[in-house]
Amino acid sequence: MLKKLVTGQLSLPMTFWGYFFCGGLFIGLIGLAGIHTGHTAIVPLSYILKTVLFGAVLSGITFILRRKITVLGALAFFVVLTQLIMSIVMILGLSSLLFT
Incomplete structure (x- = not known):
């Protein structure tokens, strides 16, 4: 399934709403649970997972846009690109939690 996502074989709505929106929400909830349970190392790890997921979604959307x-599609591309950049910034900002 991951190969289909990365190569753009899924539809644009499935890629954006299914993987980007719902997948990002689920991983964000995992990070939030880490905050509430006192496991702060889960927060940067959740952002790393989000970054990997958003990179896969961006790749899929890019392949979809190559066809048509x-x-x-262009709007989805820019939204995912913005979120990917923000996730990278958050990883850099929260990296101190991994090494304390």
Whole structure:
């Protein structure tokens, strides 16, 4: 399934809403649970997982847009790209939690 996601063989709605939105929400909830249970090392790890997922989604959307460029596809691309950059920044900011 991951190969289909990365190579753009899934539909744009499945890639964006299924993997990016729901997958990112689920991983974010795992990080939030880590905060509430006192396991702070889970937070940067959840951002690392989000970054990997968002990179796979961005790759999939890129392959989808190579076949046919649409307004919604371009919008999804920029939203995922923005979130990917923000996840990388958060990993750098929270990396001190992994090494304390």
